[in-house]
Amino acid sequence: MTATALQTKVQPVLEGTLQLEVTNVSAQTDSITSISFGDPLGELLPCYVPGSHLVVQHASGANAYSLTGSGSAPTEYSISVLRVEGGSGGSLAMHALAVGDRVQVSHPRSAFAPAATAKHHLLIAAGIGITPVLSHARYAAEWGASASLIYVHRPGTGAHVAEARALLGAGLTECLDRGSFQEVLTRKLTTQKLGTHLYVCGPTAFMDSVLEQAHDLGWPKGLLHSEAFSGAALDDGEPFTVNLARSGVTLSVPTGVSLLETLENAGLSIPNMCRKGICGECSVPVLAGNPLHRDLYLTDQEKEDNAAMMCCVSRSLDNELELDL
Amino acid sequence: MSFDTADALKDYATAGVSRHDLCFTSATPDALANLRSALGRSRVGVRVVLAGPPADVHAAASVAAECGLVDEEMTLRCNEVGPRVIFCGHCHTSTTTDHPIGTNVDCQGCGTTLTFTDHFSRRVGGYLGFSAHAEEAA
Known part of the structure; x- marks a missing residue:
């Protein structure tokens, strides 16, 4: 799902994008609409890895949405968007689209891929978190891989319920409340055969809870996959200084201003996209100093190595950082 | 699972967690079939410890990986020398x-x-x- 708000000035990443036409709009529920984009000339679109997302540009910025197809030989890219009143405007813009409208979209980006060595895929989704997981379910059905799904949704508000039932049959467990989900989750986490990988998408607190319980029951990190909805709310942070070794420039990063913004204001062009520590686009090489890593992109090991940092959200533990820029 | 010396894992502490010991003289097809079926009966959360001569440990690790185990689920304790x-x-x-x-x-x-x-x-x-x-x- 990855409904991450992006700002208008992040256009560089949308260079080399696809211009597509809205080919279908259909209401899934009162608040969730599915939208399909196709090539205006009817050509096949680039295929994608299950669990990938698409960045869609709109008048006030760009947002990332999970693709719901299997990704093989797609004639269209489909997303399902939950309308969020008072959000950053992306969902309202998506809901305003009509068949025939032209949109600028990125190539699909993979950040939640199925593990090739898995013997079974245990999929877990809450609410609109169904979108990337549906992509996995379709892929599994298409390639004959073993998959099961726990889908938590409130009665009448679940998107893609009929498709999930058709794809997974007895492999689908629907939970309509928190209590029954907890019971199912504990049972599933303790009865999976070796070789099972777990994939979870939903609100941050939901994912954290699932991952923590799996960890407590002995699931190693290598078996756990999650797709972040959005970055956590971060504080303004302490001010610090950056030395740009190659340009010989020193910049100060004040409280409440990101390193990325500081670099941009100094005239540097840093590739970036989500500006929330999720996409990994704005990685900058660190030569000296200890970054305060606040992103969701780098692995724990990479964070310890301190060789790179995501300049959109990460700051500094030391008064000064030296970057290879 | 240990090869060559039966007590290679006797001192391996599992902190009270239940364990299942398999001892074989070497990684024969029979021994590996035993490992495969033990893994087939196991559930996510278990850890596999393999001890013995490197050739046997690596043959067993290869079977475990084929069963879908990731590195974090396996501990390899190879003897210093061996064929x-x-x-x-x-x-x-x-x-x-x-x-x-x-x-x-x-x-x-x-x-x-x-x-x-x-x-x-x-x-x-x-x-x-x-x-x-x-x-x-x-």
Whole structure:
């Protein structure tokens, strides 16, 4: 799902994008609409890895949405968007689209891929978190891989319920409340055969809870996959200084201003996209100093190595950082 | 699971967590089938500890990986010394040898004289052996 708000000035990443036409709009529920984009000339679109997302540009910025197809030989890219009143405007813009409208979209980006060595895929989704997981379910059905799904949704508000039932049959467990989900989750986490990988998408607190319980029951990190909805709310942070070794420039990063913004204001062009520590686009090489890593992109090991940092959200533990820029 | 010496894992502490010990003299097809079926009966959350001569440990680790286990689920405790398995790149037969890295060994399958470096495959649990005199033949 990855409904991450992006700002208008992040256009560089949308260079080399696809211009597509809205080919279908259909209401899934009162608040969730599915939208399909196709090539205006009817050509096949680039295929994608299950669990990938698409960045869609709109008048006030760009947002990332999970693709719901299997990704093989797609004639269209489909997303399902939950309308969020008072959000950053992306969902309202998506809901305003009509068949025939032209949109600028990125190539699909993979950040939640199925593990090739898995013997079974245990999929877990809450609410609109169904979108990337549906992509996995379709892929599994298409390639004959073993998959099961726990889908938590409130009665009448679940998107893609009929498709999930058709794809997974007895492999689908629907939970309509928190209590029954907890019971199912504990049972599933303790009865999976070796070789099972777990994939979870939903609100941050939901994912954290699932991952923590799996960890407590002995699931190693290598078996756990999650797709972040959005970055956590971060504080303004302490001010610090950056030395740009190659340009010989020193910049100060004040409280409440990101390193990325500081670099941009100094005239540097840093590739970036989500500006929330999720996409990994704005990685900058660190030569000296200890970054305060606040992103969701780098692995724990990479964070310890301190060789790179995501300049959109990460700051500094030391008064000064030296970057290879 | 231990090979060669039955008590290799006797001192291995599992902090009160239930354990299931398998002891074999070497990684024979029978021993590996036993491991495969033990893994088939197990559930996510278990850890596998393999101890013994490197060739046997690596053969067992290869079976575990084939069953979908990731590195974090396996602990390999190899003896310091022991024979190596040389996997023939020409006929895919494995030959066990005590020769050190950089030397030659004759393949048990096709008879080719193989040389091997430290190019190790975790999937086949052996070192890649390739024709030692390929260039000279021409």
